[in-house]
Amino acid sequence: MVLGGLTAQAQKITVTGRVVGASGEGLPGSTVLERGTSNGTSTGGNGEFSLSVAPEATLTIQAIGFKAQQVPVNGRTTLPDVQLVAAAQDLNEVVVTGSRASEGRSNILTTAPVDVISAREIKAYAQIDVAQILSYVAPSFQSSRQTITDGTDHIDPASLRGLGPDQVLVLVNGKRRHNSSLVNINGSIGRGSVGTDLNAIPTASIKRIEVLRDGAAALYGSDAIAGVINIQLKDDSTGVTASSTVGQTTKGDGDVFQADANVGIGLGGRGFVDVSGQFQNHSYFNRGLPDTAPLIYLGGSGGQYPASANTEQARRDLKAQDDALVKQNGFNRNDLRVGSADTRNYGGFLNSEYRLGGGLTAYLSGGVTHRTGKSAGFNRLPNQPTQSDLTIFPNGFLPFINTKINDQSAIVGLRKGLGGFAADLSNTFGRNELRYDISNSVNASLPQGPGIRNQTEFYAGTLIFSQNTTNLGLARKFSEVGPLATLNVAFGGEFRVDRFQIKAGEPNSYINGGRLIGTTPTASGSQVFPGYQPTDAVDKSRTNVAGYVDLESDVTEKLLVHAAGRLERYSDFGTSVSGQAAARFTLVEGLSLRGSIGNGFRAPSLQQRYFTNVSTQFISGLPNQILTVNNENPIVRNAFGGSGQQGFGVGALKQENSRNYSLGLTARVAQTVTLTVDAYQIDIDDRIVLSSSFARSNATVNTILGSLPVSRVQFFANAVNTRTQGLDIVANERLVLGEKSRLGLTAAANFNQTTVRSFNSTSSTINNDQTVGTGNLQNTLFDRQQRTRLESGNPRSKINLSANYNYGIFGIEARTVRFGEVQYKDADPARSFLDQTFAAKWITDVTLSAQIIKQVSLLVGINNLFDVYPDKFIQNPRNFETNFSVDPTLSYNSTLDNTNRGRFVYQANQFGFQGAFYFARVNVAF
Template sequence: MRQTLLYSIVCASLLPAAAWAQTQTVTGRVTGPTGTALPGVTVLEKGTSNGTSTDADGRYRLAVPTSATLIFSAIGQTSQEIPLNGRSVLNASLQDASTDLNEVVVTGSRATEGRSNILTTAPVDVISAREIKAYGQTEVTQILSFIAPSFQSTRQTVTDGTDFVDPATLRGLGPDQVLVLVNGKRRHTSALVNINGTPGRGSVGIDMNVLPPAAIKRIEVLREGAAAQYGSDAIAGVINIQLKDDTTGVNVSGTAGQTTKGDGDVWQADANVGIGLKGRGYIDISGQVLQRGFLDRSGYDTAPLIYNGSGGNYASNLTEQQRRDLKAQDDAQVAARGFNRRNIIVGNSKSRTYSGFVNAAYSLVPRLGVEAYVAAGATQREGRSGALYRLPNQATQIDLTLYPDGFLPFVNSTVNDESLLVGVRGTVLGFATDLSNTYGRNSLRYDITNTLNASLPIGTSTQEFYAGTLIFQQNTTNLGFSRKFMNVGPLATLNVAFGGELRSDFFEIKAGEKGSYFNYGRLTAAGQNTSIGSQGFPGYRPSDATHRSRSNTAGYLDLESDLTDRLLVNLAGRLERYSDFGSNASGRVGARYSLVTGGQSNFINDLAVRGNLGNGFRAPSLQQRYFTNVATQFNQGQIQDVLTANNDNPIVREGFGIGALKQEKSKNYSAGLTARLARSFTLTVDAYLIDIRDRIVLSSQFSRSNPAVAAILANRPDVSSVQFFANAVNTRTKGLDVVLNERLTFGEHRLGLTAAANFNQTTVRGINSSATIDNNASLQNTLFDRQQRTRLEAGQPRSKINLSANYGYKIFNVDLRTVRFGEVKTADARIGSPADDPSFLYSTIDQTFSAKWVTDLVVSAQVLKWLGLQVGANNIFNVYPDKLYRNPRNYEDNYNTGSLSYTSSLDGTNRGRFLYSSNQFAFTGAYYFGRINVTF
């Protein structure tokens, strides 16, 4: 009710306030990046056909309302939109359009006029629509991962829901520590909480792949903590996706590609249509259909026994000859029945995505600057991925009457994502005013096929189950005001921005059908309990089902001023109050000082230093607070039913003494240098330090084999181990970003060169335990063990270097890019190595995966004005990550020699089937594609 009333009051006030606006004549001069005059620049009043062009000296004169916004555009230059704000003189400086990394940006500042990213106090990367479509990547996270070195995302495999929602990180931090905006408004998160062993374990990220690339005008990546400006989650930075706002034209493209191994096929068709509304606005419509096939890079299952033995193992009392005889008998059955030892799918899941977006604006009163706008989108993604194969000798998980040769369960997901942004903007008492409401919903439904519930009587289980649905919804109302004042006392300019935000979050878990989770009580012939629920992914139980909500109220103040013609300073402060855990205040100060300005040097056009410091926060997500389930996982080579308990569960609060979740708190420091040399060479170097206290992580697994844990789990005999969310660690992340950019033109020849790099290091500085855990030696070192620590500190590349070149001549264009993905590491939960502990046979072995270069090449031709063709390759040199270590005792290494000196075949979850790590870059190998672009 409050939001509706507020919306009505402001809407009612806009028209009368706008009615006071008067028409005036504005004059000015337009210059290029070196300060020279630009003749022939089009100067247009936004939303109308009222315009003019600059003369030979770059000057113009135009009669417009005092509240108008002027658009400056010219061939070969980057367009600018500048609000007049009552001024009678308005000058503009346009950058070269090909200099994508120096476009005017709006992210990171609420000033009424944007600045080039080398003129801002914080580093911002700008990724244009051309770059988005230049190479073979077809989804937003993959596009960003190869363009922006500070951004990292790789597809995961055999990780349940994470197979379908790519975890994405910025500056080496977590997926939930980067805020995503669309058209400057907060984007809702995914419903999925990542509880598997992947980067971002325990986090809740944003599914950026629901956005069709055809709808994107550009992407701005703010590499700076900005919680004081935008609120929770903006610890690492902000990604602002600007949707296209074309008024004319139709663009259609189709892409088809496949790996050199004949799998991983991709078929994509997208379209974008821009429609002008008779000078009063636009409607821009985009859509995409994307189909991705399975990609499989699995190895052979090294279990020595497929049909005999217990779970593939030899009985401990067998002699060497008895083992050889049993092995020969089993091999004969494998051959006779045609069993395929490549029995799982390790690689990209299969998926089909349908998505559409509309971005529109309409001038309610064209001459008075009142405009309504809307951005709406809907996406459905249907995915399918394989779980782990159940062998016919795994008696607790199998029903031989249904699957005599075992079976591979499939996890089928349906992701539905919808969003609606509506708003109105205009001028109230001289302040640019923006009132908006943003609604978003994301759901993830699980259906498990080719499976069974092993606890049902023999021969009675169905082979597919509905396993439940996760749902997240968010509604955000924003009201903001901004105004630029000139000559305020000693200040040349002062931009003032303030406003408020009301946000509501909703999280829901819907239980699956009974057979997906229920224990029907069947025992094996040996009297063992059978696994319950649908194999591959047990369904959510009624006890897991929840429907939770919370609200948030926030207010902010932003000040930005050119204190002198050399010194730019901005200040930001934000106060938030959450209904479920209390309040938080954050602030930020940033500055940029010009050492050399345009015209002072024949070579150095601009040279400046900049820096920022501030504090921020991240609120625990509703998913982290209330998610709970029991999942079948493999741990140290054993199948376990693992309870993920929410933070309110007595097991967590009373059993382990863990307190309620609270916000993460951060301190951000950065210092950098920016320079523009000669005509178009630019350089930015930015160092940063981010300290995070009370970082929320998913704990390691506490096993029932520990008597202390068994006592805590006394009322949960159905689970083997437990894990939970806690503010368990304090971390420090430090790093360096470097970007060099050059654009050259020689007659009809065009050459663009870019070198960009990120170097980062995260260190765990402390563990926040509890008295209960600290006072029990058997529980110590388990809350956040060695394996989890290594995943956080070194589980993603600590460095990434991007070198790219773009050459154009007449109708032809060549894009070449090579990216160096730095090394990553994995570690076992325990201290030691296989050499001094034979039990490491069943564990993850410590390993460092060396850095690798991945190279893409694309050749394009604009055959006709309306027809363009592209052919190219991703990873043209067929580079793969280092292979995972294989334990020397496993079956594959000893098969040819016939040695059976080992005691078990289970090398963790691997058994030779997982060949590569999926944390560094995709193990797709070389991928070739063709694309056709049609423009009307």
């Protein structure tokens, strides 16, 4: 199958069979191709396959480390087992991403680099989420789970080639996948971006993943600045496979249980139905330390000593009283969860195809996923009555954010040959819904007292994003067109509708009930996550119309040329034109030079244009009500000092524009070694970011915010221009050491650097601010902390070294991944002594496997064999010795963030901080 399904259909039959090795063991991941075409499939977990071919076809059957076999079909629908013989050669995967040609090409013969992750690699280690699998297999891809970042705890931000989550396009079966409804607004990687929820796709449904590492907006449209991830679903028509995984960290937490199954059903030789189901349960782990706040019951904000305790003896007396209360009430100082959230995931996917006759083929695929999550926020101490109800929580409380994520998708289409062209008409629909429910919390502003029982659970609102895409594509390969040996012509059009909604929470989740403590107001809304208000609610949509043309030609035996162009018009911001030219030239046999140049774009997401809410974020130990205001709001758009609403005078969001350049070498040595080296540069103008938060301490901000019950404001803007430069290296070797003995070696690496080249601001309000220091509006628009997160928050390098060895029914997989250094900088230059570089670390994984019987295999292994953790966070007083001497029994240094209070050991998140993890997996195939 080629991207978009552009393959002409004739009368065909469905052939089933099984590919086995020397001992009769099934060979999953083998490639079965109809010779002379790109029509092919991969074998399932027990080596079984099903493929629709012409009755007179010949099948080419290949697997890594084995000699290829040619098997004539001769009208048969069932073939006997095909036994492959070991050979010292490597099969280069035929890929279809990055070109609309009617025939696929080997991944070292393409004009752009493409990684291929097979079903075998997906099942080789403990990771069971797509984002985590890719992060350990593809060096250019990075994703790690976040902690205490609201919704981002439940949808992992991911990046490709050092760019943002919203600058990589995800496809399923070659069709555009919808984005998540979540926009990341907290202090995590990908802040301000809207990505795609890769973990909504069960791994049991995946046949292979192709990662195109090149700008491809001219081929596929918006979001493809960094590249494209194409997930191809399983298309088996026979057999049943199932697996189950259990695991736990060496500290006895972070339990994982996963079970999945895949069933392939033939449709009388005219098609297939492939159904997958998966269940996952991840328990949380906690790597936080006990709270070092000096006073739990008798202190002020953050547990500090009150001003009245101004002598050492007074502090000791107060400390003794507080310790007695801690002991009397059984207060647990380990009162925070610093680690991944509890999640539970149910998912099912379908992929099917049926030949209707007359050369017409119908196909249908799609899935439904339901995921629940529970993550903790910052705890509230019993000495924080303005944020609590002490009649319910006399010992304080740890509030929880509970999410329900429902994701649905469907692809339906028809393929048919028309006048020599392969035509494909499809409609793709996707919807992602994220509901927030808050538990173990309270709205402190509601009435309290005897006989009044405040609620402790709140519905806080729902985010919804949906997308519907209708696409018509045609492709045809011509031979000997003038001086050209071949010419593949593809063209088509697309119509897309995007819709974004925010639904308000229940009133008690956001209102201020008017309760005062003396004259001090109390906090509004449900603690940890105030609900979306009716003024936040939106229902916005837009349309997009696009047309494209794609040309690819083998000009000569040595020269392949590819060109593409695309015109898009959005109903909300206008027209964009993008183009790309690429070529590959064979220097000598086995050695080729390839490169590309093009421009691209990314349309601002509806979430970035219209998202609004008020969230509670802790800054220097104090809770701040921060307003994230959408770009259409007068606070953002109106100029300061003008008539009506005072504002920042920031322009409407517009598209990001990119320029992509790449140059690389591909080599094949002695039939066993392949090597690709690709350098790239990506310049992005008008990059959309979420600003830093502007505080009322600035007089202009105070005037703009007026009487709004918030202390800070932030918004989206096309604020920066960036340049990303990098190098990708991938080398593979496959060796046959004996009749039953095979060894595979892989070395891959990515090196990248993103720099902010300049800042954009047409706002007179911001540009004319003369405030001295960090309160200056220009400094705040994109402060040094946000800049560092963009430039160095993800590893600037990643190296993957892996080996797999098989002897008969036994196998071993070993992998070590070097996650490069990352940096942290404080927003305030005066606190630059807290800046920190977190060193690179190697994470080593080992898996042992055995094919117990023909139908059953067993794997056991350990991830992070040497129990490696990131560098410790120096802002944690327990880790910080150079500048401060902190005695938690006497005082707390307010220069440090009071919300930390010694509990955050790790800040860097190159690879998480769960530590070593043991697992076992059983695979069954019939």
